Amino acid sequence: MSQRLVSFERERILHIVKSLKTQLLTSLGLTIIGGGLLIPVISRKIVRPLRYIEKTTHRIAEGDFTPIVVYDTHDETQRVVEGFNRMISELEKRQDQLLQAKKLSSLGTLTSGIAHQLNNPLNNISTSCQILLEEFDKVDAELSHRMLNNIEHEVHRARDIVRGLLEFSRIKEFCLAPTVLLQVVERAVKLISSHVPPGVEIVLDVPRDLSLNLDAQRIQQVFLNLIENAVHAIEAPGQIRIKARADLAQKQVLVVVEDTGKGIPEGELGRIFDPFFTTREVGAGTGLGLSIVFGIVQKHHGSITVESRESEGTRFTMRFPIETEC
Ligand SMILES: Nc1ncnc2c1ncn2[C@@H]1O[C@H](COP(=O)(O)OP(=O)(O)O)[C@@H](O)[C@H]1O
Numbered sequence: 415m416s417q418r419l420v421s422f423e424r425e426r427i428l429h430i431v432k433s434l435k436t437q438l439l440t441s442l443g444l445t446i447i448g449g450g451l452l453i454p455v456i457s458r459k460i461v462r463p464l465r466y467i468e469k470t471t472h473r474i475a476e477g478d479f480t481p482i483v484v485y486d487t488h489d490e491t492q493r494v495v496e497g498f499n500r501m502i503s504e505l506e507k508r509q510d511q512l513l514q515a516k517k518l519s520s521l522g523t524l525t526s527g528i529a530h531q532l533n534n535p536l537n538n539i540s541t542s543c544q545i546l547l548e549e550f551d552k553v554d555a556e557l558s559h560r561m562l563n564n565i566e567h568e569v570h571r572a573r574d575i576v577r578g579l580l581e582f583s584r585i586k587e588f589c590l591a592p593t594v595l596l597q598v599v600e601r602a603v604k605l606i607s608s609h610v611p612p613g614v615e616i617v618l619d620v621p622r623d624l625s626l627n628l629d630a631q632r633i634q635q636v637f638l639n640l641i642e643n644a645v646h647a648i649e650a651p652g653q654i655r656i657k658a659r660a661d662l663a664q665k666q667v668l669v670v671v672e673d674t675g676k677g678i679p680e681g682e683l684g685r686i687f688d689p690f691f692t693t694r695e696v697g698a699g700t701g702l703g704l705s706i707v708f709g710i711v712q713k714h715h716g717s718i719t720v721e722s723r724e725s726e727g728t729r730f731t732m733r734f735p736i737e738t739e740c
């Protein structure tokens with residue numbers, strides 16, 4: 415009797431173990447199938463939007479604040495993307511405020527610069543006129559001639575300052591057209607050649623077939639200003655090199671103007687593009703050259719950077735996008 419009971423119990427336990435095994439295998443199978451089905455859903459709902467957000471953060475870092483497209487999924491992903499877009503728009507606002515503050519601070523430099531720069535020639539003109547008026551009967555022809563020459567020279571100086579300001583505020587119409595870069599560079603070099611002292615060599619390494627959408631006159635101004643600065647920085651003998659090449663992978667053209675001049679002290683590097691920043695003696699430079707260059711390059715959707723080592727030289731690198739619309 416007891417033996418039958420034992421065998422019955424054993425049968426029952428074996429049955430339970432078997433059914434547990436089946437249940438375990440079934441649930442394992444179901445989990446695997448469910449997991450397999452869930453992977454594409456997770457990828458579509460979570461991984462893909464995360465990748466998109468990651469890509470967008472890189473875009474924002476490069477200054478592109480276009481918001482992400484929001485899809486009506488009514489879930490957490492939609493809320494995250496909406497929150498992300500709010501952050502982008504806040505960032506853009508802050509960036510604009512920063513730019514505005516920077517503009518206002520350069521306006522301050524600009525106004526005091528204009529006052530300072532125009533004051534010098536006006537004072538000189540006024541002194542020369544006073545001498546001429548007070549000593550009208552006594553001064554000889556030679557002195558009057560010298561005074562008048564001086565007045566004319568100062569008037570030209572004031573005119574140059576005003577011209578520079580007009581260029582700085584970009585009053586003339588701006589128009590891009592396909593332009594052979596080498597032609598613009600050669601024209602600028604020709605125009606400045608009379609100011610290049612002997613012993614200063616200008617070397618061009620610009621492909622003849624490199625053409626870009628440019629405002630030729632303004633880009634010529636860029637080269638004139640950069641070459642002029644390089645000439646002033648070089649104590650002959652020295653070299654100014656102008657190089658250009660297309661970087662098709664980055665869809666941009668790199669233009670370099672470098673010199674073997676005295677270089678720029680590190681403390682001044684951050685200020686050289688400020689209007690009226692100059693280290694040249696009073697009356698020699700307006701300090702507008704590089705701020706004009708900066709404005710023109712920016713208008714072409716390009717960028718300009720500077721590297722310099724004292725007593726070795728300076729290199730300005732400009733980058734222009736290859737597809738710039740007119
Ligand atoms: N190639 C260069 N080498 C050394 N210093 C330079 C160079 N280019 C510009 N600088 C510095 O930047 C200053 C500002 O240049 P710029 O805006 O052209 O005004 P300016 O030539 O009238 O001084 C110069 O006074 C000079 O100190």
Ligand SMILES: [Mg+2]
Binds near residue numbers: 639702703
């Ligand atoms: Mg200059």
